[in-house]
Amino acid sequence: xxxxxxxxxxxxxxxxxxxxxxxxxxxxxxxxxxxxxxxxxxxxxxxxxxxxxxxxxxxxxxxxxxxxxxxxxxxxxxxxxxxxxxxxxxxxxxxxxxxxxxxxxxxxxxxxxxxxxxxxxxxxxxxxxxxxxxxxxxxxxxxxxxxxxxxxxxxxxxxxxxxxxxxxxxxxxxxxxxxxxxxxxxxxxxxxxxxxxxxxxxxxxxxxxxxxxxxxxxxxxxxxxxxxxxxxxxxxxxxxxxxxxxxxxxxxxxxxxxxxxxxxxxxxxxxxxxxxxxxxxxxxxxxxxxxxxxxxxxxxxxxxxxxxxxxxxxxxxxxxxxxxxxxxxxxxxxxxxxxxxxxxxxxxxxxxxxxxxxxxxxxxxxxxxx
Numbered sequence: 142x143x144x145x146x147x148x149x150x151x152x153x154x155x156x157x158x159x160x161x162x163x164x165x166x167x168x169x170x171x172x173x174x175x176x177x178x179x180x181x182x183x184x185x186x187x188x189x190x191x192x193x194x195x196x197x198x199x200x201x202x203x204x205x206x207x208x209x210x211x212x213x214x215x216x217x218x219x220x221x222x223x224x225x226x227x228x229x230x231x232x233x234x235x236x237x238x239x240x241x242x243x244x245x246x247x248x249x250x251x252x253x254x255x256x257x258x259x260x261x262x263x264x265x266x267x268x269x270x271x272x273x274x275x276x277x278x279x280x281x282x283x284x285x286x287x288x289x290x291x292x293x294x295x296x297x298x299x300x301x302x303x304x305x306x307x308x309x310x311x312x313x314x315x316x317x318x319x320x321x322x323x324x325x326x327x328x329x330x331x332x333x334x335x336x337x338x339x340x341x342x343x344x345x346x347x348x349x350x351x352x353x354x355x356x357x358x359x360x361x362x363x364x365x366x367x368x369x370x371x372x373x374x375x376x377x378x379x380x381x382x383x384x385x386x387x388x389x390x391x392x393x394x395x396x397x398x399x400x401x402x403x404x405x406x407x408x409x410x411x412x413x414x415x416x417x418x419x420x421x422x423x424x425x426x427x428x429x430x431x432x433x434x435x436x437x438x439x440x441x442x443x444x445x446x447x448x449x450x451x452x453x454x455x456x457x458x459x460x461x462x463x464x465x466x467x468x469x470x471x472x473x474x475x476x477x478x479x480x481x482x483x484x485x486x487x488x489x490x491x492x493x494x495x496x497x498x499x500x501x502x503x504x505x506x507x508x509x510x511x
Contacts, residue, residue: 145222146172149215157375163337164211167204170335171219171301174199178225178269178299198268201300203275203328205307206338207507212303213273213405214375215337219301220271229267233275233302234429237282238390240289256285260292272302273405277312277321278510284317287324294331305509308334347373348466353499355470358438362470366408366435369468373433374403391426399427405508407431411438415452424459432508434460439471444482454491461494464506 149168152158177199204212220230231239240259247255263270270293277283293300304311308328312321328334351369355362371381387402397419401408407427414424414436427434442450460467471478475495479488497503 144172144175144224145219148218148222152375158211158214161211163206164215167212167215167335167337168218170202170333171215174202174299174301175219175223175225178223181225181268198294198297199299201302201332203302203304203308203332203334204337205304205334206336207305209507210337212337216271216273216301216303217404223269225269227267228269228271230271230273232430233272235390236270236272238392240285241281244285256288256292260289260296264293264296264298268297269299269301272300275302275304275311276306276509277315280316283312283315283321283324286321287327290324290327290331294327300332302332305507307336348504351468353466353468353504354475354495356474357472358440358470363437366437366468366470370401370403370406370408370435373406376403389426389430391423393422397423397426402431405430405432406435407433408435408437411436411440411449411453414456415449419452421455421459424456425463427456428459428463428465431465433466433468436467436469439469439478441472441477442479442488444484447484450479450484450488454488457491457494457498461498463510464503464508466504466508467495467498 146168149158149165153160158164181199204216206212216230220228243259243262244255247258277286290300306313308325311325312318315321348369349372351372352365355365370376376384384401385403387399387407388396389399391397398413399407399409400413407430439453440446440449442453457467473480475492478492478495479485
């Protein structure tokens with residue numbers, strides 16, 4: 142036994158994952174898709190090419206369910222183990238930002254419909270697309286998704302995606318939702334839909350009794366946060382010197398470097414987040430992309446570092462809005478973080494949110510916009 146199933150069974154055997162029938166069924170389905178992809182011919186039959194026949198894509202999967210059930214973990218195992226070179230994994234929000242940027246370039250050429258050339262370019266880049274957290278919350282995405290994905294499927298692209306919602310609930314109550322309904326039908330026709338929606342939130346369970354606000358900053362706090370990061374991400378001890386980083390799109394052609402980013406968990410220093418010139422767009426990009434954010438080095442705030450304090454307030458607002466789990470090391474408890482001076486009163490709301498973000502009720506909430 143090789144590939145995804147072997148990797149999944151090894152994690153269960155090592156105690157890194159609990160035995161879970163729903164997860165096992167999803168892993169088996171992904172293993173089936175893995176086998177089919179690895180058996181796809183690397184070139185098209187000349188006769189079929191002559192007749193203009195397009196390759197039939199391997200049927201993909203729409204894996205949906207509540208937070209913390211292991212959807213992203215299973216897709217990561219699949220993506221890492223499938224021996225198929227023409228593949229791409231992306232967070233769905235970032236993928237759609239890329240699509241709109243490409244469409245803008247094509248429209249500026251004024252050569253007709255911009256979607257076919259974008260589809261052709263995507264299909265040439267990857268025959269397997271894996272999306273994490275498919276969610277549709279704006280009309281710009283909803284209006285193009287049906288035509289975009291019809292084109293991708295017709296071009297022979299296999300799609301694997303996770304979502305917190307059943308396809309029928311995508312873009313629910315959205316503006317002009319009737320224009321989006323063909324995409325829902327398309328998903329149900331061209332992808333297998335599988336639920337991973339049991340009662341156990343493994344992400345919350347994995348956090349366990351780990352402290353979420355450590356005082357003071359220093360080697361001990363840093364070590365504890367590091368262990369929490371590795372525990373949340375199942376990162377193997379032998380690879381801990383090489384934790385992956387990431388570049389996330391924050392809009393208007395800008396990106397942000399994330400020093401450590403793995404399985405929806407990001408690690409930042411306070412200086413990187415709040416001492417540099419950043420704004421709400423940066424923090425919202427982080428909040429959308431990561432379900433857990435770890436921050437080290439938060440200092441005592443006040444009039445002496447007013448700009449950093451203002452950015453910190455905006456950051457916490459964004460994380461709170463998207464119900465991101467915050468784990469941090471600071472030089473003071475939340476209610477003592479801005480002890481005195483001009484701006485202390487305005488900081489009270491942030492103190493309240495920081496306190497709530499440590500509560501069991503908040504930590505049990507799913508990641509996503511309120």
